Amino acid sequence: MKKTLLLTALFAILFTCTFVALPLNFALGEESFGATTLSNDICAFIKDESVFQSNEDFVVVGNNSNINEKQFRELALSGSAKVYLHYSTKSNVPLQYDACLIINNLGKSLEYEYSEQISISTNKLLSNIKKFVARYVDQISMTSYAATPSAVNSNDIPTTFVNSIVDREYVANFDDVGYITYHIGVTRYIANSKSILYIVTVNNSFVPGIVANQNGDTSYKKFKNLDGYVHMTVEQAYDRNEEYYYGIRYGTVPYKKDYWPINQPLTVTITSSVQLGLTLGYSFSNGFSTSGEINGSAGINMGANISYGYSKALTQNDPFFSAQVSANNLNECQWNYTCNSSQDRTCHLQTNYMFEMANERKDMFIGDFRLKLDYSFHLKRSVLLIPINKTYTHSADLFVQAGEYQSIRNFNNGII
Numbered sequence: 296m297k298k299t300l301l302l303t304a305l306f307a308i309l310f311t312c313t314f315v316a317l318p319l320n321f322a323l324g325e326e327s328f329g330a331t332t333l334s335n336d337i338c339a340f341i342k343d344e345s346v347f348q349s350n351e352d353f354v355v356v357g358n359n360s361n362i363n364e365k366q367f368r369e370l371a372l373s374g375s376a377k378v379y380l381h382y383s384t385k386s387n388v389p390l391q392y393d394a395c396l397i398i399n400n401l402g403k404s405l406e407y408e409y410s411e412q413i414s415i416s417t418n419k420l421l422s423n424i425k426k427f428v429a430r431y432v433d434q435i436s437m438t439s440y441a442a443t444p445s446a447v448n449s450n451d452i453p454t455t456f457v458n459s460i461v462d463r464e465y466v467a468n469f470d471d472v473g474y475i476t477y478h479i480g481v482t483r484y485i486a487n488s489k490s491i492l493y494i495v496t497v498n499n500s501f502v503p504g505i506v507a508n509q510n511g512d513t514s515y516k517k518f519k520n521l522d523g524y525v526h527m528t529v530e531q532a533y534d535r536n537e538e539y540y541y542g543i544r545y546g547t548v549p550y551k552k553d554y555w556p557i558n559q560p561l562t563v564t565i566t567s568s569v570q571l572g573l574t575l576g577y578s579f580s581n582g583f584s585t586s587g588e589i590n591g592s593a594g595i596n597m598g599a600n601i602s603y604g605y606s607k608a609l610t611q612n613d614p615f616f617s618a619q620v621s622a623n624n625l626n627e628c629q630w631n632y633t634c635n636s637s638q639d640r641t642c643h644l645q646t647n648y649m650f651e652m653a654n655e656r657k658d659m660f661i662g663d664f665r666l667k668l669d670y671s672f673h674l675k676r677s678v679l680l681i682p683i684n685k686t687y688t689h690s691a692d693l694f695v696q697a698g699e700y701q702s703i704r705n706f707n708n709g710i711i
Contacts, residue, residue: 333378334432338425343384343417353378360388364395368704371397372404378432382424384417391705394424396431406463406703407431412689413470419514426512427466455576455583456482456494456603460662461701467689472518473503473674475689477525481697483662484583484603486575490567491654492552493697494647495666499525501632501642503674518674518685519638520614524631526669527554527648528624532694534659535709543709544658546665553578553649554628557618560607562589562596569653578649580607605647613637616644627667638675662698665706667691 579598
């Protein structure tokens with residue numbers, strides 16, 4: 296009850312600020328803030344103490360035990376257009392992330408999450424959170440991020456997948472060795488009244504310390520990129536909130552249909568698991584189509600009437616990529632890479648997972664599902680000709696809403 300009253304009071308404080316919707320350059324009235332100025336203003340309030348700072352440009356909530364992750368997101372998304380930051384540097388204020396940045400632009404929120412994977416000093420954590428804020432506030436002022444490939448439509452080709460139903464970006468940092476960023480985007484095609492196809496696209500970047508160092512962040516050591524992997528699984532979601540009263544509530548079952556990129560792409564006929572005998576479309580090497588017609592001059596796996604374009608082929612030789620389905624879990628798709636001469640570079644890998652779910656509510660909302668991502672990152676450096684190898688792992692267990700409600704947040708064993 297106390298938390299509810301506090302949150303209500305915070306809403307009241309925020310709603311007293313009159314504010315015009317922010318364009319991407321954060322223009323305010325007749326003044327236009329440079330993003331660097333805004334990020335500097337925000338960073339001034341990132342401290343190792345309890346902080347709640349609210350003005351017409353941003354809200355900073357730090358080391359505040361009265362506001363949890365869910366309350367912060369509600370605060371940011373129901374508030375006026377501005378930048379919202381939530382962070383903790385204290386063990387007695389546990390959060391599922393070290394910092395979360397939400398840029399509310401009214402109609403489209405941009406969400407970024409930072410987590411330190413190795414125990415570091417408080418001063419270094421504060422410094423890293425400030426760099427995280429500066430990176431994304433500066434970035435979003437200059438560009439808009441396309442989470443997924445654009446659809447290809449013409450008058451005689453039906454519209455299928457709708458881009459970016461929901462998206463969110465994560466940073467998993469490994470102290471001074473390197474970091475992984477991954478941007479999750481979900482597209483959706485309502486095939487008919489009974490079936491919906493979804494594509495989860497994850498843009499992964501494995502950044503070794505040497506790249507960060509060369510780009511001016513000398514807090515990173517010159518570790519090089521050896522190899523790594525990302526594994527992706529989509530599962531049925533469930534909700535254990537108020538289990539004592541309702542029991543466990545379940546979402547609809549996802550059925551894997553295709554994944555890419557792969558080494559030898561073939562055309563996959565997307566047959567429905569919800570409506571037996573019905574074909575929903577075709578996943579060609581160059582994209583999705585509701586028509587089985589091929590482009591004969593381009594090859595038997597190239598569609599002629601592509602309504603949503605993508606490339607299923609793995610073509611790079613360095614890094615070398617491979618893709619496969621797990622032998623232990625047929626719903627888990629796996630990609631790995633190995634660097635040869637490209638060890639001083641970032642490895643970029645976009646991974647895609649297509650699945651079908653029933654277009655109906657069960658105990659949860661249409662479009663609710665569970666997404667699991669598992670990473671490995673292997674790096675090395677030499678000190679006085681002595682090799683030092685580091686291997687790190689990172690996992691994300693997420694609850695995704697890509698229907699009536701849109702969000703990506705921690706699954707937390709069904710306490711969502």
